[in-house]
Amino acid sequence: MSVHDDPAxxxxxxxxxxxxxxxxxxxxxxxxxxxxxxxxxxxxxxxDDPRRAALDGVTQRAGAECAQSVRQLxxxxxxxxxxxxxxxxxxxxxxxxxxxxxxxxxxTARDEFDERAFPRDHHALVPASFADVDESLLExxxxxxxxxAHVHLRRRRGEGRR
Numbered sequence: 001m002s003v004h005d006d007p008a009x010x011x012x013x014x015x016x017x018x019x020x021x022x023x024x025x026x027x028x029x030x031x032x033x034x035x036x037x038x039x040x041x042x043x044x045x046x047x048d049d050p051r052r053a054a055l056d057g058v059t060q061r062a063g064a065e066c067a068q069s070v071r072q073l074x075x076x077x078x079x080x081x082x083x084x085x086x087x088x089x090x091x092x093x094x095x096x097x098x099x100x101x102x103x104x105x106x107x108t109a110r111d112e113f114d115e116r117a118f119p120r121d122h123h124a125l126v127p128a129s130f131a132d133v134d135e136s137l138l139e140x141x142x143x144x145x146x147x148x149a150h151v152h153l154r155r156r157r158g159e160g161r162r
Contacts, residue, residue: 005151013147017074020140024070024085027134028092029063035125036096039105051103058095066092078148079155085141089133090118093125 036055040047047055069088073081100123108124118126130137 016144020144021071025067032059062095090126
């Protein structure tokens with residue numbers, strides 16, 4: 001918290017961050033499982049018991065790491081945040097990509113922008129927005145983002161910068 005922060009604004013931002021973190025925690029594993037199953041189904045690859053066990057292990061680990069990283073990020077002062085919750089969700093797809101590669105799932109056709117922006121996402125798993133992960137993330141992400149922007153602007157004004 002900065003000396004320029006209004007305590008009520010800081011408390012509201014923290015509350016919105018907690019709501020977003022809880023929503024990410026609830027959504028990330030089902031989303032990762034859904035992505036993997038959709039890619040397998042598209043190519044006729046059956047997710048049998050051994051694959052289901054592997055998928056559960058990978059998605060549980062990736063989901064837990066993602067949720068923890070999001071909570072850590074959102075508890076960090078806004079001036080010290082070096083990434084975004086959406087970028088952390090994007091990173092959670094890497095282990096699923098590796099698993100799909102192991103299973104021989106063919107790459108998904110992507111447009112030029114996606115190939116350039118996310119070169120290792122050859123299964124097109126990376127979300128463009130929170131809504132791509134789950135609709136339940138849309139409102140909390142927007143509210144948190146607006147609160148963060150508000151606190152940021154108030155800080156800069158308090159510092160005499162804009």
